[in-house]
Structure formats: structure tokens, C-alpha cells
Amino acid sequence: MIFEDLPTTPTSEELLDKAFSRAARAGRAKSGVEAQESMLQTASNVLSDNLENVVTAWPDFDEVDPFYRELADAVVGVDEARTHLSEVTWASRKTKSLGREYIGRLPRDDPDLARKLRKQAFARMGSVMDEVEDDLQFLNEARDELKTFPDIRPDEPAIVVAGYPNVGKSSFVNDVTNARNEIAQYPFTTKAVRVGHVERDHIRYQLVDTPGLLDRPADERNAIEEQAVSALTHLADAVLFMVDASATCGYPLEDQLALREDVRATFVDTDDESDEDGVGFLTVCNKSDLSTDVEADAYMSVETGEGVEDALGAAIDATGYELELPTRD
Template sequence: MIFENLPTTPTSEELIDKAFSRAARAGRAKGGVEAQQSMLQTAANITSDNLANVVTAWPDFEYEGEVHPFYYELADAILAGEGEANADGVDDLRQSLSEVMWASRKAREIHGEYQSKLRKTDVDTARKHRKQAFARLADIVEQVEEDLLAINEARNALRDLPEIDPEEPTIVVAGYPNVGKSSFVNGVTNARGETASYPFTTTGIGVGHLERDHVRYQLVDTPGLLDRPAEERNEIESQAASAVEHVADCVLVLVDPSEACGYPLADQLELRDAIEARFEDAPVLTICNKADRSRAVEADRYMSVETGEGVEEVLEAAVAAIDYEPELPSR
């Protein structure tokens, strides 16, 4: 997953302490003006390199293809929800990353400016210039203190997202709560070991896999996103639901005509219609679950997860609807 291996971002205090303690050790290995030069170079290099590493650890949100639209929209939704009121999600993160890169370049400039002053001077003057440079380096790092904190908060919010491969053929399972979505996904895949929570859902997102004709298919159960009408979702949930559109190759909308789920069939079908309208680029199949109790609905397929009746036929219908043809390696 694109955000999984992001390193912890140092605080400004941690970075300053690291740079100056390493510089002190470098200075002890030499004497006179050379010691001051070595201290300055070490402190500036550590400051600049560590700040640059904070930025380069992140994918480039501006470069097309570096971040899939699914993960871009998901990150934007999560970061807007994690931030303060009127937070701009990815735009705020990009601004913080830009500020930190500015600080990295500024540290290089300070090094160049003061290193030239240390070349032809006495030890006392060299020490004075080195201390001035250290003060400016510390000031630069402190100026981006809030940005470093914001970047680390973003890292913490994004690194544990469930892994969904945007390039893998994907079946999205939707419908009201208690219609059997999770039981279906868990029953046909290994999703029990692949469930994790998004910051804006109350239950885990189920992600499982199955193989058909040597092709791996991804099944995604999205409670909190596609299990109620759009008007009942908040802005963040709506944007996260929008992100799912970028990965869905087929949508299975499960309905429970027995209404044992607790929702009237009319409401379930209204949600189905809204999902059909939203997922214009993916086939949407209506699946009657709990068919052992009732079949009183017009559906593309009928099944009972509880008894196993029709489950395989539903999977075959989804695979056929996707009609995925893997790319063969060129000779």
C-alpha cells in the first residue's frame, strides 16, 4: 500500500538535537578553524538531508500516475477529517511538504554562506560565525515545526489503511446493514484476516480475494460508505464513497426481501437505484440474499449465504460482468 512504509517524521526539537549533537562529535575530532568548519558542515548536512527525506518519503501527489485517484481521494477525505475545521486535506499536506523542502534548501544556503566566512579567519571569529549559523539553522527548523507535526499526523492517519490494489479487478459489495454483505465476503474469500478500519467508519472495511481461471479478484465490503442513502452521509464519507468508484469493476447490491435486516425493501431498492446512478462505469447487479426466506424481489441472481444456495452463481455472474482479460507478457 502506497502509504504503508512512510517513516516517522521527526519533531523540530529532535532534528535540532540530532544535528547539533552530531556536529559536536565531528568538532571534537579536529581542531582550530577546521573543527568549526566540520561542525557547520555536519549540522547543515543533517538538517538539510533529514528535512529533504521527510518530503521525498511521500509520493508526489502532483505527478499523474504516482498516486492512483482512489488513494488520492481517500487521502483527501481522511486528512480533511483529521484536520481542523475547513481543512483542505491533501492540499494542506502538500503545502506542509513544500514548506519543509524550503527549509531544507535554506539550510544548504546557510551552510554555503557561513562556510565561506570560516575559510580565512581566526579561531575565535570562526567560532562566532559557526554559532550564528547554528542559531539560524535552529530558527529555520523551528519555522516548520507545525508543518513537521502535520506531516507526521498525516502519516499516522494514512499508513494503516486496508490494502486495496486499484489495478486488481474489484467487486464492491454494497447494500443496507444486516443484508449479509460481510458474511458473503467472508464466506467466499479470506477477508477475516484482512479487515481494518478507516478513520471515518464505525466498523471494519472487509477486503478479501478469490481466484477464477488464474485471475485474482478483490472483494471489498464498505460498511459506513455504501450502506445508506447519500443524504445520510457526511462530507467525508461521501468523498470516500466517491473514491470507491475508481476501483469498482462490478458492484453487487445485496437486498433482503424478507426485511429481516430491519429495513423496508422499498428503501433497499431506492439505495440500489442510487448506487446504479453513481457507478455509471461499472455493472451493478442486484442480488437477492436470504432467498431461502423470500424471493419477493426482481433480481439478477438469488442466493442464501446461510445455506450456500446460489453463492457460486453470484460469483460467476460478477466475474462475467467484469470480463477481465489479463495482459499477456510480450514475447
């Protein structure tokens, strides 16, 4: 996952302590004006380099997969993150230029004046770091949020499982995928996101169960959740919408079908029937041992196991995914 390797962002105080302590050690190795010059160079380099490292650790949002970019925008705000990164870039360049400026002003034969100028430079570097204190804090908090994203891979075919709570989505994902399902949380929902994997014909498919996002009507989602759903539209190759015709899930079938149309409108471009790369959409009736009183593409009972593999096969077919084989020249 693109954000999982983001390092912890140091605070302004931590960077200043690091820079000035290293500068003090460098100064002790020399004497007179030379000591002051060494301290200036060391502090300037430590601050500038570490601030630059903060910025370069972040990916270019223009090159991030649209799925992760929209999630990042939903959680931390891409434009806001860019603004804070820009401020840190300014601070990196400013601390570098201050070092050069004051090194150029050092007298060759007056250690006392050199010490005074070095202290003045350190004070100005400290002021620069004070200016970006909030920027560094924002980036560290953003990093903590982004690292919690579930490890979903946009380059692998994905089946998004949707439907009202208690219709059997999680049980289905658990049943058909391996025992090492990944469970993570989107930062904007307290409910876990379950990602399971299943392999067919040497292709690994992801089954993504997103409680808190696709288990209620759009008008009940907040703005951040809506943007998260928008991000999922970049990911999905197929949507498996699960219904419970018996309504033992606690929701009338009529409401379930209304949600189905809501989800279908979100993921499927019904205005472009020629779109061969569109998202496949199928309705699966679970708890078929209790009722099949609904028109569906597949019927199954996770409880009894009947029809589960057929439903999974239909979902895989709905992705329309084909393995790209290398071609010979």
C-alpha cells in the same frame, strides 16, 4: 499499498538534537577554525539531508492511482499536504545555504570569531526549524492516517459489495473468499473494511465490503465519506448490491431498493450506454430461503449455501475483466 512505507517524520527538536550532537562530535576531532567549520558543515548537512528525505519519502500525488489519491485527499487534503511538503523543502534548502554562507564567512586565523559565527549560524538554523515545526507535525500525523488505509490494489479487479446493514454482505464475503481476509479501517469511519480475495481462471478478484460508506443514503454521509465513495468509483469493476426481500435485516424492501438506485447512480454512468469499460451492476437477493419477492439478477442464501457460488460467478462476470496475455511480435 503506496503509503505503508512512509517513515515516521521526525520533529524539529529531534532533528536539531541530531544535527548539533553530530556537529559536536565532528568538532572534537579537530581544533581552531577547522573545528568550527566542521561543526557547521555537519549540522547543515544533517538538517538539509533529513528534511529532504522527509519530502522524497512521499509519493508524487499526480502519479498516485486516483483511488488512493482521492482517499488521501479525503483524509488529509492533498493540496494541504503539498503545502507542508513545500515548506519542508524550503527549510532543507535554507539550512544548506546557511551552512555555505557561514562557512564562507569564517576567518582563517581567529578561532573566537569563528566560534561566534558558528553559534550565530546554529541559532538561525534553529529558527528555520521552528518555522517548519508545524509542517513536520502535520506530515507525521498524515502519515499515521494514511498507513491505516486498507490494502486494496487498483490493478486487480474489484467487486464492491453494497447494501443496507444486516443483509448478509460480510457473511457473503467471508463465505466466498479465503480465510485470511484483510480487515482494516478507513480513517473516517469507525467500522472495519473487509477485503477478501477469490481466484478464478488465474485472476485474483477483490471483494470489498465497506460498512459505514455504502450502507445508507448519500444524504446521510458527511463530506469526507462522500469523497471516499467517489474514490471507490475509481476502483470498482462491478458492484454487487445485496437486498433482503424478507426485510428481516430491519429495513423495508422499498428503502433497500431506493438505496440501490442511489448507489447505482454513483457508480454507473447511465448516460453512456456505449461505455464498454463501465462498472457492472447486479442485484443479489440474499435470504432467498425466506423470500424471493424482488426482481434480482441472482438469488442465494448464505445461511444455507444455496446459490452462493452462482451469485459470485455472476459478480465476476459483471466485472468484464479479461486477463491481458503477452503478445508475440
